[in-house]
Amino acid sequence: WCGSLQAALVSPRMAGLRVDFGLLLEPLGFIKALEWIFSIFAFATCGGFQGETTLLVSCQGVVNKTVTAAFAYPFRLNTVVFSAPDPKRCGGTWTDVYLVGNFSSSAQFFVMLAVLVFLYCIAALVVYIGYKHVYRQNSKFPLTDLAITIITAFLWLVSTSAWAKALADIKMSTGASIIPGIESCKAPGTTCHFASVTSMRTLNVSVVFGLLNMVLWGGNIWFVYKDTNLHNQSNRISQTP
DSSP: OHHHHHHHHTSTTTOSOOOOGGGGGSHHHHHHHHHHHHHHHHHHHHHTOEEEEEEEEEETTEEEEEEEEEEETTOBGGGOBOOOSSTTTGGGTOOOOBOOOBOHHHHHHHHHHHHHHHHHHHHHHHHHHHOHHHHHHOTHHHHHHHHHHHHHHHHHHHHHHHHHHHHHHHHHHHSGGGGGGOGGGGSTTOEEEEEEEOOOHHHHHHHHHHHHHHHHHHHHHHHHHTTSHHHHHHHHHHHOO
């Protein structure tokens, strides 16, 4: 698209920047601006998360000692280890305890898509605002825009579904259900109680924004399609007696 835009801009017939914010009041430009804003919220709410899981451990010489495991994006939980209850590690019975699961692929796919969408929306808005005459006089631009819009809507569906499933697993892997799987807590004289885990409301919000982005991009397919010669051809055919 960038190469075609450059070629079109240097042509005498269509050269020149013509700033016009009027397209932002039309569905095509207005929805693109919303897609740009929503992509920011999507990667910010997911990529900026930091949390921790806390246990209360009692063992030899230790009573209700707080141990924590801090985790964050991209959620490689299998590399996150709980702190030891005390320097003597409960008399040698406490071994390194790791969280379970690696959810980095789903999280990174979701954030990467949001970042790429953010960049694409900036480029598209520049074209819409400054080179609307180029966009509408060169049939390649609307067709390329349509193809990208269809693909992006599908990718939002896939990435949001994968991220929602990963988030459900993250909640399981950092919640109270982890206690039975900790071997150190089964040692004689050692007891472990789940204390807390950081609220994941922001991650829930990221899934919501993923769904909203999917709806926006899916709905925008029609408005982008209306600017293509495919729509114009279908109109001419339908009007032919």
